[in-house]
Amino acid sequence: MSETLSETAPELSATVMDLPRRDARDKLRGRTRYTVDRVRPDMLHAVLLRSNVPAGRIVKLDVEAARNAPGVRAIATGHDAPGLYGIGIADHPLLAIDTVRYHGEPIIAIAAETEAEARAALALVELEIEPLAPVLTMAEALAKNARLVHEGWRDYEVLTEGGAREGNIAWEARTTRGDVDAAFARPDVKIVETTIRVGRQSHAPFEPRTAIGSWENGRAHIETSTQVPWTVRNVTGRVLQLPPGRVRVTVPPVGGGFGLKFDATIEPITALLARMTGRTVVIENTRQEEMATCLCRENAEILIRSAVTADGEIAGREAVVLMDCGAYGGEQIFLSTMTAHTLGGNYRVGAMRLVSRAVYTNTPPNGAFRACNGVYNTFALERHTDEICQALGFDPLAFRKKNVLGDGDLGATGQVFEGDVLGPMLERMDGLRAVTGTAEDKADGRLYGRATTVGTWFVFVGPSAATINMNADGSATLVTSGVEIGSGTMMQSLPQIVAGQLGLTPDQVVVREADTDSAGLDVGVGGGRTTVSIGAASIGAADEVRNKLFGFASELLQTRPEELELVGGRVAIKGRPGSGIAISTVVQHAQTVSGPITGTGSFTGKPVPSMSGCAFGHMIEALEIPVFVVHEAEVAVDPDTGHVEVLAYRVVQDVGRALNRRAIMGQIQGGVVQGLGYALHEAVTISVDGRIREDGFETYRLPLAGDVVPVVADLYEGAPSSGPLGTKGAGEVPILGVAAAIGCAVANATGKQVRELPLTPPRVLGLLKGRETAPEFPHIAASFEANTLA
Amino acid sequence: MDMREGPERIFDSVATVAEAVDARAAGAAVLAGGTWIMRDPRRGVALPERIVALSKIAELQRVDVLDDRVSIGAAVTHAGLAQAINGLAGLEGLAAAATGAANPAIRRVATVGGNLCTLDFAAADLVPALLALDAQVELMVADGGRILPISTFLAERAVLLKTALLTRVIVPRAATASAHVRLPLRKAGDYPVAIVSVARASGGAIRVAVGSVEPVARRWTALEDELSGKAVTPEETQALAEKTNDFMGRDGIEAEGWYRREVLPALVRRAFAALQKGGAA
Amino acid sequence: MTVTFQLNGDRCRFHDDPMTPLLDVLRQEKFLTGAKAVCREGFCGACTVHVDGEPVMSCLKPVGLVSGCSVTTIEGLSSGDQTLHPLQAAFEAADVVQCGMCFPGMVMSLSAFVRDNPEATRPEIKTAMSGNICRCTGYERIIDAVADHLEAQKSGRQAKETAHV
């Protein structure tokens, strides 16, 4: 626990700077070796035989011919790794055993001298699957008498207690605060209902999931492109039925993650094959495999209903959120918790009840994606808010200013918000717009729309550990399990924080590549938590180092430790820069007297508890650090073709404290553009045989340079944060509000209710021509209670 | 170290059309820029065992601009074509097709012949542009050459290309202005979901061709008939296009058939507006 | 079959299937892993290299077609301790890099573009980038850096021209 800084902690100003990244030059020169660049000729290549039906029973699996094929060194089947893994519930085998549950599910893995030989051997496997009628949609999964995706769901080991589950409902999380029935029954309210349907989003990180496994001294060593080395270690241990300590995971620079690499997938297979062959084994997903089995942002169906008075008070709100987890529970089980904080955020609401259900289907499993769950819940909430305004005749901006969460307001789980943040941020957006002006003139005869929306996110802090080793030259080596996934946290923010604490320059802080053997537990890079958790742990480690340095220096300088500070690479006497003694000298001295100077720090957030009786089936108590955004979009809609052009985009983002403005601006531009992709271009659809149809860049349309605009952003500082130096994660949230702002702007431009995403030209033209109707959900019951298992 | 099993692929990089035709007769498939063929494995199609590459045949890389026609070698790239016909009155639509397709690195490599000879590629940009300009293609087989209208070529290419080499495209310079309006889903870099190419001949006759809406591009004769002899505004052409819209849109992952069909009248209006301004789009 | 070509200034021979994508020859045979295999479909540009000075997608280039050509990869653009290409330097200084996977291709594509289009406008830069996808950065800062680089080149040239008068 080290989130309280010691008395002698250096000033914040020592940490704030717009530094370029240390990894940029090698990346620009093509010298950085991502995992995918580390394939050597002496490695075996493994390929996976995948199911070509969405549901079925394996009735025949004969690998003899494949085993004898040229170059083949090993074949692994599900029986070689019988352990099940998962988040919340252990429902997921590494390789399908007896039953296949999605198109693309791996069944066996073949390791051979070359990839071509491995593929040739795949063709020799005799596999017969007796197909079962697939359950492809949540409507089918929730229908009466629906076939169960997991017949044996009752037998699974439950890893986290508390969620209700039954049949195709993998998990249910519920929130109830206040008397919602009474609020809806009030005579002075009008009830507004909105239905929303959103599709999946594929991360498309440029480096596909790739893992290299070897077996060294009786232990597995996996080098992999992951955001979660500790999860990979633990899952590998689980499925191979090894103590997790027998697995070591190291992580080279990661070529993009965005949440996709937040779960173990192919890694344990490489370890298994390495154990079988004694050789190093690589699995590299082809782009087609990567996209066809992408752990996408889940498709979701949402019904939200509010009781609002004529003067704009939101008396009650209830919502049902169905999240498609695909064939296995995975992240969605955890993410069902988030609805309370994303859909339950933004506004002051009298009474509220929310249920979110992770639903099994025979489709590729979904996963985590930047601002998970929040992106579509914010879209739903903001569209619903605009529909309320329309129904009751309120000005949307004024309604928001009146109703956004402020100091002392309650969240859905009874958590109390501190400080007025969203209100002042909305004012700042007005200010920003006054400076930039609007872009209506660029609409050029097309339909013009503008919308301002708000969003609430919470940083899930979780445990992290850090060690700092001081070197004889006065530099520091920072050892953590943090992974550089491209956002710059490990390469930019942490060295900056540590350098600020130790009076060094950031280039004097060496960052050790993540290695589960050398650093302690970390829950992974995502959710905006890295700067917060690893940052706090690093500050803790720096505290210890600083105290040790002061201890030795005070002897050498005959000065009391309280009178010392670390600045300019020296232990100096306070207020007299250049005085004192070089840090390197102190470190060298310490080495001869009592050994090297090191410091360790660890951190975990203190959960703000839910009000009792509010939360059911939530995986975590509450998310510690709220982060708010205000987004504003201006669009032009082509009435002939349905094309939406974004004319201008503005963001006011709550960053707590900006340590490197330029880097945050880069995250905002990148995150907003990913959000534009989600809102406008990136469609994932499932074929009748359960495949993801958009499995390449030809069909999955990522935004191109011509599709984007420069985002104008104002960083809002000073909101309460328990993060180190007052920071909050800045990389996760920029995507949060984009679909909401774009969806509302398109609705304003067209005068049509926008209820589905993405807003591709055919969908928007369909809206304009009356071809699109509001989604109807026969599988969501009219009464709230009928949608819960409780 | 060669780890490959089986017979080696035969790859002939020949210098003359005659040699290429001979190779074809011996069963070689044509490799032009490779931007289509190289994606065959991704589609589950094996690469041909015998290949003849056109990249070293000088004759096929030429564009000859004559008074009455332009002759375009089959191995001319999109970028090369765009450069050669840049500013030529009447060919604005073809130039727009060559500069609007794909992305710069692909245009530097992908050839005219490849665009015309790829079967099952409904969204080819050059095809409707050449249809609107009433182009002809020259095919070579072992016993000689023939020149045929592009529409005939399109109808019969599946059979013809089993043996023939496409050597040239001949574009008559009969048009005074032409325009090519393509509708990608993103601003650029996509296959167009619908294309309207129009050309006006010196006598005023109008030709309209539509690509990407049906499996193979074709002329919009019903609209051409309505337009014949009339002076109409772009808005009026849109109304006529609505009236004569006899296209059956094809369903694809990126767009359903109704959408491709539905956008056509507006694209016609835009094409005619561009034509009024002297072409391109 | 044997294919011979110049690779970053050296003679390079490849004995195997001439339909092997140039990209695979570079990455798997020559261990030049700067060019990335991202889409292998010609859409993303991460595999861009120069063939006879022109940027092309190496994923769709059969090595048989580069016989006799000169190929330059990102490793050859500024090798060893040579200074960065000015565009690389501009990208570094402007802090535009995130995961970095797209940048070798981005640099190869745009270095030729700025060479050939010293007067390019911002919309022209955007159009030129339609075959270079970046999943992380949202592009605009890359475009700023290219525009600034062109501007700097222009004033450098103007300064030189005035000096000569």
Ligand SMILES: Cc1cc2nc3c(=O)[nH]c(=O)nc-3n(C[C@H](O)[C@H](O)[C@H](O)COP(=O)(O)OP(=O)(O)OC[C@H]3O[C@@H](n4cnc5c(N)ncnc54)[C@H](O)[C@@H]3O)c2cc1C
């Ligand atoms: C990223 C990307 C984007 C694209 N976008 C567009 C677009 O917007 N619009 C568009 O129109 N196209 C687009 N294309 C497709 C592209 O235009 C075609 O791939 C290209 O024209 C094919 O030309 P090529 O020279 O590369 O053909 P190749 O791949 O070499 O050959 C294609 C086919 O034609 C045959 N062939 C080639 N030349 C001859 C000849 N002279 N005689 C007989 N047969 C021949 C080959 O045998 C093969 O079957 C795109 C392609 C890519 C990769």
Ligand code: FES
């Ligand atoms: S990998 Fe070659 S263009 Fe994407």
Ligand code: FES
């Ligand atoms: S920086 Fe990651 S793809 Fe461009």
